[in-house]
Amino acid sequence: MPLVTLLSRTCVTLVAALLAAGPASAAVAAPAPTGAPASGPATPGPAATRWAVQPSGPDGPTGRNYFIYDLAPGATLTDHVGVTNLSDRPLTFQVYGTDAYTTADGAFALLPADRAATDVGSWIRFDRQAWTVAPGRRADIPFRLSVPANATPGDHAGGVIAAIAQARTTADGQQVRVDQRLAARVYLRVNGDVRPAVAVESVSVSYDNPINPAGGGDAVVTYRVRNTGNVRVAGTGTVAVEGPFGWRLARTAPVDLPELLPGGGFTVTERVTGVPPALLLTAEIDLAPTTVDTALPPVRRAASTWAPPWLLLAALAVLAGWLTVRLRRRARAARTAGPVAVPPTTRPVTGTAGGAP
Template sequence: MPRTTALSRTCAALVAVLAATVPASLAVAAPSPTPAPAAGNSVARWAVQPSSPDGPTGRNYFIYDLTPGSTLTDHLGVTNLSDRPLTFDVYGTDAHTTTDGAFALLPADQAAVDVGSWMRLEQRRWTVPPGKRADIPFRLTVPRNASPGDHAGGMIASLWQAGTTADGQRVRMDQRLAARVYLRVTGDVRPAVAVESVRVAYDNPVNPLGGGDLTVSYLLRNTGNVRVGGTGSVIVDGPFGWELARTAPVDLPELLPGATFAVTERITGVPPTLRLSATVDLAPTTTDTALPPVLRTAGVWAPPWLLIALLATAVGWFGVRRWRRRSATRPATTTTASASASRSPTAAEPTAAEPRGGDPRGAEPLSGTS
């Protein structure tokens, strides 16, 4: 059965974003140094990655498992790939999941309140010579009252540069590259995800044999305290559990605690079977293990209008024919009954079994004797 899945295309794009360094205000560093592009007419290029006092360690991200109250020191490697010295603002910030499932960092004018505020540097501004790398130390201190579970953020290297817009205006741009920070605070870990607001819409076709389009929209919410991912699919059933369609499982984006993600599935060629049920089948996972499946069902009426119209026409035609037949036979029956009544003897007329003047009881007449 042909069908298209909008979620498949969306998630594929999100995976590409999450796996690579992108040159934007919410950029996140990849495992190997990836240069930032030039801004306007500038030739400034640089890269960031997790590092150590002796250089890069090959880590993909900063990943920690710490207890409340603990402290550690780590390093962010910032490499100047341009031909002139560059001065960066280096600082930590918080992360969040966007509505389309992307990993993103807070804008520069918004203060961090979570793991980003727990990372401190000796100084904010760092100048790196051309072709050199600076391994910048920072200290991460977990508050004693930190909530258990996952906390996500990023270490940012920001460069202010002058640029030119399409209409020739000079602007000052803040370009940022960052390395992700994933911190799990030990304690009561509660992975959970919910499927909310399931909505089903059906484009009922005129020809029921051709099938129509079924659109299923729902909202995923991370209701636990650790990041979750997984796969999701939609199953479409008709009456009595008759399976009509099933989408292929697709990878869902990583959801940070409290994050939501809207999903829309479009399935084509679904026949109208009076009632359609769409079941969201979610198989969530964490970084450690798989979670129990989450199912949520909603339905929509899908009457086959053409078949109903044909059936109603047929029933009406047979009903009219029966009424006409009954109307045509009713006068003949009445006439026959009337004729029968006119031939019935009355009480005043003697019957053949009752001799005139005889004993009403039917006794034989008396014979005379001499």
């Protein structure tokens, strides 16, 4: 396969950072292609490529941050996405819908360009995919969202993407094709049985035991949170570290959890400093999950690890050994001394000397 053809199939996704923007997503896009190696850095064009994507209407932007819908199975609606060309030359955009997912680090992300949508992204249809926008102008592009009659209840997330495929020339003259994307988020809730649920799948605790227990050590607590329901959730999480008999040793400040789409998971790692070695440490996770509508019941899970106070135990062992030696020496001295002679006792005799009374 020719190098140019191979490189033309690569794409660079700019969606991750730009989806978190406000109602309009804008970018200066001049990334290098990924995939097949290039022999030199990509050379940008004469002017930076800039454009914006935002929810809109037939007469222009509506002030919405995202596309947010609440529809029944089988429902259909028409909406618009505004694509603004902020460059100094005409730009042709590929406009389409795709699905979202939660990344391993808890970020909202969209499927790469080479993966077909199977959820809400596949329910979005445009009259055509390619749209050319003049410099400094905006196109309010209509699309239809059709919810299948058998769509599962709950939240479905995706995005409406405006992508540009442009040619770039590397330092050694190779022609490459770069796919650059901006998007506006789509949140759709399908009416039906809504089941918010969050689980703490696993908890692990490790302890950096100090030689001197007075200063305390570090306890590292790692736990995995997963959205096991059918609506998106967020919330906060705290970690409490306790010793034997519920002795509270430390507690972290609440940590904001990222928004998790249904099925999404996120791993939290907390380092708690200054924890004394209390023989047995128990870390309790306390989650306060929420949905976009309400707070959910707290979720708790705990795990333990041994934290022996080595210096104290060593001191007790030395003391016990010293006492043992002392007692043995006393016992040995008592055995070697033998029995103690007891002098006889005399009883006084009463009566008259020389005869009977």
